[in-house]
Structure formats: structure tokens, C-alpha cells
Amino acid sequence: GREVRLAHRPTGWPTPETFDLVETEVPAPGPGQVLVRNLVMSVDPYMRGRMHEGPSYVEPFQVGKALEGGAVGEVVASESDALRPGDVVLHALGWRDYALLDPARTAKVDPDAAPLGAYLGVLGMPGLTAYAGLLRIAELREGDVVFVSGAAGAVGSLVGQLAKLKGAARVIGSAGSAEKVKFLVEELGFDTAFNYKDGPVHEQLRKAAPDGIDVYFDNVGGEHLEAAIGALRTFGRVAACGMISMYNAVEPPPGPRNLQNIVRNRLTVRGFIVGDHDDLQEQFLREVGGWLREGKITFRETVVEGLENAADAFLGMMRGQNIGKMVVKLADR
Numbered sequence: 032g033r034e035v036r037l038a039h040r041p042t043g044w045p046t047p048e049t050f051d052l053v054e055t056e057v058p059a060p061g062p063g064q065v066l067v068r069n070l071v072m073s074v075d076p077y078m079r080g081r082m083h084e085g086p087s088y089v090e091p092f093q094v095g096k097a098l099e100g101g102a103v104g105e106v107v108a109s110e111s112d113a114l115r116p117g118d119v120v121l122h123a124l125g126w127r128d129y130a131l132l133d134p135a136r137t138a139k140v141d142p143d144a145a146p147l148g149a150y151l152g153v154l155g156m157p158g159l160t161a162y163a164g165l166l167r168i169a170e171l172r173e174g175d176v177v178f179v180s181g182a183a184g185a186v187g188s189l190v191g192q193l194a195k196l197k198g199a200a201r202v203i204g205s206a207g208s209a210e211k212v213k214f215l216v217e218e219l220g221f222d223t224a225f226n227y228k229d230g231p232v233h234e235q236l237r238k239a240a241p242d243g244i245d246v247y248f249d250n251v252g253g254e255h256l257e258a259a260i261g262a263l264r265t266f267g268r269v270a271a272c273g274m275i276s277m278y279n280a281v282e283p284p285p286g287p288r289n290l291q292n293i294v295r296n297r298l299t300v301r302g303f304i305v306g307d308h309d310d311l312q313e314q315f316l317r318e319v320g321g322w323l324r325e326g327k328i329t330f331r332e333t334v335v336e337g338l339e340n341a342a343d344a345f346l347g348m349m350r351g352q353n354i355g356k357m358v359v360k361l362a363d364r
């Protein structure tokens with residue numbers, strides 16, 4: 032087997048040298064353990080945060096140790112009554128060919144109900160993030176005008192579709208290429224979308240929503256956040272989900288210059304972390320799973336082949352090379 036280790040803690044953008052691909056021995060499960068052969072793994076923006084030292088809402092990665100993250104794999108050996116060889120499980124030990132696990136740290140998934148990557152995307156952590164952020168944090172109401180940044184990514188692409196299904200009057204998305212803008216409007220049903228690289232965000236947003244917005248789902252921070260604060264109407268709400276434009280910054284970037292609007296327009300700006308909203312998991316799977324089966328929600332993934340390309344997949348995702356969820360395929364079932 033092989034695993035990808037953190038070679039050093041990056042300052043600014045990580046590079047291929049930040050990662051080490053290492054040959055390892057395939058371990059045998061001890062009493063109560065299972066050995067899982069990983070089939071598909073996730074690369075997510077939060078992994079950049081775990082490359083820093085110091086306390087956060089998840090443990091930092093350790094230099095010289097394998098990275099971690101969501102993965103789906105097949106049990107190949109079991110010393111536990113809880114799982115049998117052939118079972119397919121979701122777990123948190125990605126970035127390696129083989130994972131040794133306590134069954135309590137896995138969740139069985141149905142490999143025939145959805146493509147395996149969906150458990151890392153639309154039906155997984157990013158899906159719940161979209162669901163909790165839009166419905167609970169931003170308190171979406173019928174008739175709202177909704178703006179979402181990072182709209183063609185794993186979280187954003189579900190946010191836009193959910194907003195439409197839940198009665199938003201208008202859904203506006205921003206993303207970083209013409210191809211993504213087309214995907215938002217033609218495949219996901221956004222009312223309108225723009226490429227934030229085409230001109231100042233506040234100008235493009237004003238054109239897309241001349242009467243302002245009620246909800247901003249922030250995946251990006253920076254210029255997008257300032258533009259949204261400038262466009263929010265009275266009692267508008269921001270779900271602060273992520274600020275990917277800042278994750279590789281060496282110095283803290285300047286903040287929005289228009290915070291006065293928060294007072295003037297009685298805005299709510301609320302940050303959240305998906306892990307605090309597990310209580311919505313069942314409702315989320317019922318509702319979003321149902322819409323998926325009915326074809327009312329679609330999803331895309333960008334698949335990179337091979338653990339040896341996982342670091343490139345992560346860096347590519349941070350640069351916007353993905354449409355929908357970025358996943359790495361490690362093996363066939």
C-alpha cells in the first residue's frame with residue numbers, strides 16, 4: 032500500500048513538495064478492527080486549514096504522518112462482528128490505499144444506491160453543509176433573492192438548487208470560469224450567474240440583482256463578501272460558510288470596508304461549522320436523497336485517478352479546476 036504524508040507545514044500556497052507519497056506495509060487488523068481498501072477519497076478546502084499548527088475546530092495534520100480525510104472503501108479483512116468483508120464504508124482515513132479502522136469510526140453505505148463519490152459530496156459532508164447553512168443558518172424564506180459564491184463547487188452547487196426548490200424568488204451564482212457559469216444556468220437552474228474574474232464583483236452583482244439580495248451564502252470571503260454586504264436588503268442574512276480566497280494568504284487580507292451596512296440594514300452575519308449540525312443529518316438525507324432519486328437535484332463530480340495524483344487534485348481544487356465535487360479514485364470495487 033501507499034500513503035500521502037505531510038512533508039512540511041506550508042506558508043502561502045502548498046506545492047507538490049508539501050506532500051510525500053510513501054510505500055507502506057499493508058497492516059493486518061487486530062481484535063475488533065477491520066482493514067479497508069480505499070476506493071475513492073475526498074479533497075476538501077478545510078484540509079488547507081489542517082496543515083497549520085495550532086488549535087482549530089479539527090486537529091492539525093502532523094508533519095511526517097499521513098493526511099486524513101473522507102473516503103469510501105471496501106472491507107477486505109475483518110476481526111469484528113460489526114462488519115464483513117465486502118461491506119462498503121464511509122470513514123475519515125483517506126490519503127492512503129489501506130486504512131485500519133475501528134468499525135465504530137465507519138458508516139456503512141449502500142454502493143448500489145448512488146455512485147460512491149456522492150457519499151463524499153452531495154449526500155455527504157458538503158451536502159449537509161449546504162443544507163444546514165442555507166436552511167438553518169441563513170433561514171431561507173420563500174421569495175428570498177439568494178446569492179451564492181463558489182457556486183459551481185460541491186457546496187455551492189447544492190445551495191443554489193436547494194434555494195430554488197425551497198421557493199427562492201431568484202438565485203444568483205458566481206464562479207471562476209465561463210464554463211462554470213454555463214453549468215450553473217443551464218444544468219443547475221440558477222436564474223443568473225457571472226464569472227467573478229470578468230470584473231469587480233460589486234458591479235456584476237448589482238447587474239444581476241438590481242434590487243438587492245436577501246441571503247448571501249459565502250464560500251469565498253474577501254471581495255465577494257464586501258459586495259454582498261453592499262447588496263443585502265434590510266434584515267438580510269449571511270451564512271458564513273468558508274472564505275477560500277484567504278486560505279493561502281500569508282498576511283491577513285483587508286476586511287470589507289462597508290461593515291456599517293450591517294447596522295444600517297440590520298443584517299445577520301453568522302458563521303457555522305457543519306459538525307455542529309449532525310442533528311439535521313436524517314432530515315437532510317431524506318429530503319435531498321429523495322430529490323436526487325426524483326431527478327430534481329443533479330450533481331457533478333470531477334474525478335482524478337490515482338493516489339499518486341491526490342496532491343495535484345487537492346491543489347487543483349484550491350485553484351478551481353473542479354466542477355462540482357473533486358474526488359480521487361483509488362481503486363475499482
Ligand code: NDP
Nearest residue numbers: 076184185186206207250272273274275276303304305351
Ligand atoms: P469547492 O468544490 O467549491 O472547491 C473550491 C472552489 O473554490 C474552487 O473550485 C474555486 O472555484 C473556488 N475558489 C478558489 N479560490 C477562489 C477565490 N480566490 N475566489 C473565489 N473562488 C475561489 O469546495 P467545497 O464546496 O468543498 O467548499 C466550498 C467552501 O465551503 C469552502 O470555503 C470551504 O472551506 C467551505 N466549507 C465549510 C464547511 C463548514 O462547515 N463551514 C464545510 C465544508 C466546506 P472557482 O473556479 O469558482 O474559483
